[in-house]
Amino acid sequence: MVNKLFLITTIVYLIIVLIQASGRLSVEYRGLLAILEVGLSIFISYRFAYLGMSISVVTNAIASVHFFRSSMLLSGYIFKNAHQIPDNMMYGASFAPPLLINLAFMRISLVVVSVLVAYISTQNSKQIHKLERIAFIDGLTGLYNHRYFHTLIEEKIEVADSRNSSLGMIMIDIDNFKNFNNTHGRNEGDRLLVKTAQVLFNESKKSDVVSRYGGDDFAVLISETNKNDILWVIERIKKSYKEMTEMQRFPEDTTISIGYSIYPDFANNKEDLITQANSALYQAKNKGKNNVQLYRNIFKEIRAFFNSDENQLFGGIMVLLSTVYAKDRYTFNHSERVMEYSVKTGEALGFDENRLRELKIAALLHDIGKVEVPEEILNKSEPLTGSERSLLRQHPNYSINILEPLADKKSLIDTIKYHHERYDGKGYPHGIKGDEIPLEARILCVADAYDAMLSNRPYRKGMKKEEAIEELLAKSGTQFDPLIVDTFINILLNEKN
Structure with missing residues (x-):
């Protein structure tokens, strides 16, 4: 022009x-x-x-x-x-x-x-x-910044559509970067970020987009690609990264985790592509870090095995939960313990096998919405402010949005949606009370609260078992369903005996 x-x-x-x-x-x-x-x-x-x-x-x-x-x-x-x-x-x-x-x-x-x-x-x-x-441009690394990345990914998707081709997105995260910063200092942390950026830039083509996505996360967009091409690029990146850490004398455990997805093979739009690449990255980190993971459609897998293969079903659920574990240290093992408490309570109340199965799934997925809550709120070392608490209380709604592909499983969705409702109607997010709250949600409410009482948090020490039981009894009829509290405590006492 x-x-x-x-x-x-x-x-x-x-x-x-x-x-x-x-x-x-x-x-x-x-x-x-x-x-x-x-x-x-x-x-x-x-x-x-x-x-x-x-x-x-x-x-x-x-x-x-x-x-x-x-x-x-x-x-x-x-x-x-x-x-x-x-x-x-x-x-x-x-x-x-x-x-x-x-x-x-x-x-x-x-x-x-x-x-x-x-x-x-x-x-x-x-x-x-x-x-x-x-x-x-990011001032430290010289790569495109997060803001401009979103402009470029839209342009790249338009080009992919016009050429009937594909667009790959790779997300890279430096493993244990926070610990590295705390141990070696901010200057060394910045040096590691700069050297990481150089590796990514040098191993990318001129037509690729390399950006600092935020913190220690980086993103690479590759046009007209496929799974094999992306894996080839990733192998080059990992090899060069290892050589760089040795040459720069960074610690041996300085590694990167990588997740990726492809438009339109897996993703339908820009938002899908970013979410899927992020999800794959969390899955890679949850596998033990220093790993590579292609996006898996976990909901598709869950639906496929919902009424058949038990191991496949819960394997898919655990992969889905890895996205929360990567953000919220407290959630690690919390969902499994809540599941055990809930299933035992359901058994004591005479639930059949199918009902117990759904209760088990709901208990595992009840905190999945926390993936949408900022990490600094989830892991804050002091009590939350009013606005932060309000944001955290949105996680049941976030869970429902995330679990939309399973919307036809209404009883499962309702259990997760209402598990923070109180028996006296003063809970959230909808303020329903008594028998308006599904029985499974009332069970989950008690199991979730009990495990939370026992758990250590950054701003308080966990209660003893006896103290937690006293708290359940004190709030029976207000926060908790009396029937569920009595059943739950009987289970705990029988286990103790």
């Missing part, structure tokens, strides 16, 4: 210059063209900087030389032929050489103006480029 505009503008400008040089136009038209010529001269110098300036400088320099030469020739002619020039014309002729000199100086002035305008244009371009770097 710029080249085309430059060509058209330059041609028009040169045509005007040639018409002016021909001297065939009347004075009034020459004046109008002169104004247009000056305007175009300044425009191309500003719009195209030194390239445009060179056109203006050359044409105006030639014109100034032409006017100087014409002035000298005319002065010589007048001097030699003064006796032949009538007196009534001699006065006007004497003004012609100085006029040509003035025109020459005007052209020289245009040369100076063109140079200044081109310089100003260049400085403005540098400033704009600097501002663009601030807006689009």
